[in-house]
Amino acid sequence: MTDLLWILVSAMLVNNFTLVLFLGLCPFLGVSARVSTALRMGLANIFVLTITSVTASFLNAFILPFAPYLRLISFIVVIASLVQITEMAIKKLSPTLFRELGIFLPLITTNCAILGLAIFQTNRGYGFVEGLFFALGAGLGLTLALVLMASIRETTELADVPSMARGMGLVLILAGSLSLAFMGFAGLFTV
């Protein structure tokens, strides 16, 4: 149990996917202008990451031992189609949830955090349950980073910054400061 919690917290804070491992920067920079949007993007991410983790465990256990060189191709194809199917299912079953997550679901498929999760999980040899906790931690970490970034950006929007810093330059430097803050979590655990 302790191990599982460790995996969760480590993926969420110490090795935060966005701020420390640089995975999923596109949504982090593109969709972090409003807190409400960022939160929804984060939730959609948690959802897709969990599906991915389950899929990757399944592929690793049953299919890939026979053809390891197909790993990358099968991951991306299976994940993309699964997200597509899930999107259709949600649309049918819960229109409210579909409106909430809507356009974010397909966008997430090409987010490197998703494929990154599948690959990291494989490289570290996580099983089904460990993978699930890893995905949950990663998703929570992404959401945390997105929401923090969005709240900072909402604040700086009204600030009087020099004209050359309007746009991505400022956002990246803010992200750097956040990343620096997350470095503080590195000493959170002593094994």
Add this chain to the structure above:
Amino acid sequence: MSPTPTTGVQVLSRGVWRENPVFVQLLGLCPALAVTNTVANSLAMGLATFFVLLGSSVLVSVAKDWIPKQVRISAYILVIATFVTIADLVLAAVVPDIHKALGAFIALIVVNCMILGRQEAFASKNPVGRAVLDAVGTGAGFIVALVAIGGFREVLGYGSFLGVPLLGPAFEPWVVMILPAGGFFTLGFILLGFGWWEARRANSVRPRRWMNEATVTVEAPR
């Protein structure tokens, strides 16, 4: 996108500077920040991406008439994933050290939006020759950007360039530059530099392209 370039030279050159994938279009940022703590890693990553981009562009351009429109994105991803697998295996066999340092990011070239973007925007609509020029230009631009960021970080973070000590023993390395935060800071300051340069240029007649493109990405569903 800028007006369609007509000559081959224009196709080749715009990817390097005017539409540089990292500095101007802000595409492919994950690898550009994640593996650029030394010049050697940046170079390997840039070359691997260059190879994948060139190979995919050629194949997509050759096969463009046989790919049904409805499944084109999946087809592009399959082509890209194949080339990435090749690059991954070749790097693991030829330069195992660098392959280890780059880790999962070689595999993640698949989801580099710059590569998919070039297939969709250019290779699928142009003959092979122009697709090659475009891939070479964009790939070179990516390498330039990665090596610039990597050089900045290695010089300040280790006091060396390509492993050769530059700044002497008295230099105190800036550890922050090697940390992930250093990647954000470096690209941030480079973009600030560009912003300052553009602002100085005759009160900039045209708006900065990257600002428009970066902010238009997604609007929340109401």
